[in-house]
Amino acid sequence: MNFLRGYAIGFAGGRDQSPDTSMIGDQLRENLLTDKLGNWHVSTWMMGETVPVEKNHVRLHSDLKDKYGIPQLIVSCEWTENDDRMVEDYVQQSKEMFEKAGFINIKAEDTKSPPGSDIHEMGGLRMGLDPKTSLLNKWNQFHNCKNVFVTDGACMTSAACQNPSLTYMALTARAADFAVGELKKGNI
Numbered sequence: 001m002n003f004l005r006g007y008a009i010g011f012a013g014g015r016d017q018s019p020d021t022s023m024i025g026d027q028l029r030e031n032l033l034t035d036k037l038g039n040w041h042v043s044t045w046m047m048g049e050t051v052p053v054e055k056n057h058v059r060l061h062s063d064l065k066d067k068y069g070i071p072q073l074i075v076s077c078e079w080t081e082n083d084d085r086m087v088e089d090y091v092q093q094s095k096e097m098f099e100k101a102g103f104i105n106i107k108a109e110d111t112k113s114p115p116g117s118d119i120h121e122m123g124g125l126r127m128g129l130d131p132k133t134s135l136l137n138k139w140n141q142f143h144n145c146k147n148v149f150v151t152d153g154a155c156m157t158s159a160a161c162q163n164p165s166l167t168y169m170a171l172t173a174r175a176a177d178f179a180v181g182e183l184k185k186g187n188i
Contacts, residue, residue: 001089002085002089003082003083003085003086003089004051004082005048005049005050005051005082005086005160005161006048006049006086006160006161007046007047007048007049007086007089007090007161008046008047008048008161008162009044009045009046009047009090009093009094010044010045010046010047011042011043011044012042012043012044013040013041013042013043014040014041015037015038015039015040015041016037016038016039016041017036017037017038018037019031019032019034019037042098042103044094046086046087046090046161047161047162048083048086048087048090048161049158049159049160049161050079050080050082050083050115050158051080051082051083051158052123052157052158053077053078053080055076056076056077056078056115056123057076057077058073058074058075058076058123058124058125059073059074059076060072060073060074061073061074075115075116075124077115077116078115079115087110088110091108091109091110092108094108095108122153122154122155122156122157122158122159122164123153123154123156123157123158124154125150125154125155126155126157127140127155127156131143131144136150136155139174139175139178139179140155140171140174140175141175141178141179146182146187146188147188149175149176149179151168151171151172151175152168153168155171
């Protein structure tokens with residue numbers, strides 16, 4: 001491997017048309033395998049960890065506003081050489097896997113999707129100890145606005161290639177417990 005971190009591969013398959021699955025046994029098998037449904041196809045996608053880059057950031061536009069008068073968001077982020085090498089490896093590994101499985105008409109390529117075009121994007125409101133380098137403290141609470149907590153992926157600068165939803169839930173439970181304690185003390 002010539003890249004840092006790792007990636008997972010998602011896999012899906014299907015036919016050109018959906019089969020009738022309302023029966024069982026031999027009739028179901030025949031309905032699933034009939035040529036009338038068209039060709040079989042499979043697809044894969046990768047979920048890779050991007051290494052945090054300090055210059056990547058999110059900021060508010062100084063002039064442009066949305067229909068509610070809220071400043072528009074500017075996302076400044078680029079793929080790095082490490083990300084490109086990870087994608088190259090995924091494309092090569094996928095192609096090799098399909099060839100060894102006996103597939104034909106293989107189309108393995110980088111779709112060149114821009115950063116932020118997929119789910120589980122992270123890092124817009126970094127969590128940390130220093131208000132100069134992070135907006136959130138260790139409790140996912142704004143350093144400068146104690147009654148606001150952010151517990152989604154924005155607080156994390158990176159995540160492994162697995163789905164981070166359970167981590168969001170844990171962060172939320174932790175922040176809520178802290179917030180309740182602070183409310184009881186009269187701090188927020």
